[in-house]
Amino acid sequence: MSGNIWIVAEQWRGKLSEITFESLALGREVADGLGVKLQAVLLGHDVQNLSTSLGMADSVIYVDHTELADPGASAQASALAQLVRQQKPRTVIVPLTNVSLGTGTLLGEQVGAPVVNFCKDLRAADGHIVADCVLYGGKIEATVTPRGDLTVIGLWPGSRPPDKGRSDRNPPVETQTVTFADQPSVKLRSYIEPDASDVDITQQDVLVAVGRGIQSQENVALAEELAASLGGAVCGSRPVIDQGWLPLSRQVGKSGLNVKPKLYLALGISGAPEHLEGMKDAPLIVAVNSDPDAPIFNVAHYGVVADAMDMIPTLKETVLALRG
Amino acid sequence: MNILVLLRMVPDVVEELEIAPDGRTLDTEYLRMIVNESDDHALEQALILKERKGGKVTVLALDAPDVDDVLFSAVAKGADRVMKIEGGDGGVTTRAAAGMFAEIIRNEKDLQPFDIVLTGVQAIDDLDALVAPILSHRLGLPYLAIVTKVTPDATGKSVTAIREFAGGVRGEFDVPLPAVLGIQAAEKPPRYVPVAKVRAAMKTSKIESIGVPTMADGGQPLLDVSHMRKPVVSGHAQMLDGEPEDVSKKLAGIFTERGLL
Incomplete structure (x- = not known):
């Protein structure tokens, strides 16, 4: 041995x-x-x-x-x-x-x-x-x-x-050297490259990230308004992509992209390890989640225990008022 | 197509998880169990395949609290047959669970012949194995993981499957049948089924019970968990309290300080 x-x-x-x-x-x-x-x-x-x-x-x-x-x-x-x-x-x-x-x-x-x-x-x-x-x-x-x-x-x-x-x-x-048994196996036909026509979330200074806590596709539109007020883009965690509320090009974490924006605002994201892997190095992470034990708070710099939907409109108005 | 779907229940992590007095397991007293999310996607992908190509969807689940609701809901969604493995002592490891699935699929003659086995790619409690690779090995079938779409080919002898890699790159694979696929996500989100239809399914359908099969290795765990704990974190967010207006002002202040506004 x-x-x-x-x-x-x-x-x-x-x-x-x-x-x-x-x-x-x-x-x-x-x-x-x-x-x-x-x-x-x-x-x-x-x-x-x-x-x-x-x-x-x-x-x-x-x-x-x-x-x-x-x-x-x-x-x-x-x-x-x-x-x-x-x-x-x-x-x-x-x-x-x-x-x-x-x-x-x-x-x-x-x-x-x-x-x-x-x-x-x-x-x-x-x-x-x-x-x-x-x-x-x-x-x-x-x-x-x-x-x-x-x-x-x-x-x-x-x-x-x-x-x-x-x-x-x-x-x-x-x-x-190794040998392989001759038995049926899966074969890769071709790679499918990510859609390059969408916003490149790895290049954004501000990302508003939405997770399961966003609850519905309509609410993703509200998060997009908040992102626009901050001059950034919206991205999401796995469940949001799987629901079809955002395209694959906006997915952060395993399967998706690793991002490091100046501000990562995580809304209704619990912070599963698969997600944290893709964003934990951002210099400013703010997390809003209704669960005080959500793992996202272990990597965030600032945290708010609240329903993301209660925070989005108010935060947008506050930011817009400041920007005049 | 004859499609087998494997389901497991896992703790709902939205609820607070407590550790049992033995310090090595979860306290099950207040645990709420839900179907493993990617298993639910596997069921949806099976139903989509059935709609497209016809055939039969058989769902096989391990016994657990609330699993009957999940199985009746599967019937209401369109599954043809639902089966539950009963009589275990609960708390089996993933490796043992996969071993049970493999034995049953091999030995229950009326499950044969099948074309494809779909199950979730991974579960949050997969400490000692993933289900799909164990099945593929014990049944001697091809395996593909992280699948997000399955399309039958004209011959009926293979399917085309889309598998995720990293960085948004995916791959298109030729999968000879029969095969075992670990589903990450169905091509459409799992369908909603009204409670009334689930209730109707409870009246008109039956969950078949199967005993825990005997396994060659006894399904003994190969790992010892010496203790479980909530993560000890090196850092934690500074929490901002108050009404949304106050918190928004504090956040806007932080953004301004960082030159983001």
Whole structure:
């Protein structure tokens, strides 16, 4: 048993994801804590050049296969399972992003190992690993100890600053081969790029963000008036997009965009981790929510416990009066 | 199309969540359970497929408080058959739940042949697994996650599915059937069903009961939760109190200070 810590270096469309560096930073701490090596596993097709950015790891395991060219949980998990059986790491950290979702669970199934999902922090304690996980939309945290010699960790974005996982060092690369069973599988036909004709919410100074608490499509129009009074645009969290009240181009968070406006005014947004991921770095976050325990208040600078609909008209009038 | 939909109930996080005296689980006494949101979208996507291609929608749910209401509501929306897995001790992990679904789908002969299994991509309590990948592995079927649209192809042997990636980019996939899809959102929001129709469904339809299946690994958890807590936060918003007029003035003051007005 090598007993090493592995991180899966997530690459998509030829680029390493930020979570790869977050995983490297976290993995480095855990590996050092246990006195074992940190290895980065890079899966893809014609992407070996990316290994030069993975110097925070002691070494890189690279697998090149056409089946791994596009993201796909089944192929990724199958490749990882083959490597795990050969090399016997103790922990495999898999990103819990939209690109890699499902890979961790499938890997755990294939190698019979426990999977720890929604992990936001990981540490070594008495030779074992202990994970802190975010549950119930960010309202509860759980400390979890996996059983057995091997654990798969589904790592949530934001565990460590990505810059702590970067290094100029050029790590040694070990190339491995895997095989794939000939069985029916899903095939990517084409990518659908986001609608470029809409407002680019990543370029706005002021964003008025609406969530489930906005209650209806008519109320989104009121939020748009408020945004206009502040010289900004409206964006939304997942439920609002799923309801069809705003287009996908306005979605903030996982699946959507990461934004960093000068002001992020969150109305009726509870602050599920998937949303916080996309806006937590804005320098001024103001949240209005009727639930005083809403997780959004943990990242907001100013908070108001109120129904968003009670605040929108008054705030708009106040802003317009000031602007003359 | 013969469509299977898997539903689970989860705590409504709009309510306050309390931790049980054991410090390792949620206190269920005042917990309000609702259907997992993406499972509800999976049901809607199934109903849309049935409307388009004909066929049958069978809903399979784990027993939980208020699950009967959800199942009767599924019938009122257009589901043909609703089934409930009963007799477990509750509080099963996601991995165990997925294992039960897989055993039942494999063993209940009248669920076969099916074309597609739809379930929510993820739930807020998926600590030890996601349901769809476990099913795909145990049933040996193709799997796609984060699906937001499913369109049957002319051959009836495959579907075209749209899957989300990041940054607003999506992908169009060819999915050979049968397959397991983790639905993020149906192509339309879940339909509303009037209470009267749900009541009518309660009178005219029946929830079939299935016992908890025996699982090879016993469905034992592979993780130990040593404790649960409310998040300890490093920072918290400065709260502004008062009537909307007062709060609006305070906010406008903050915006002005920051040069935003």
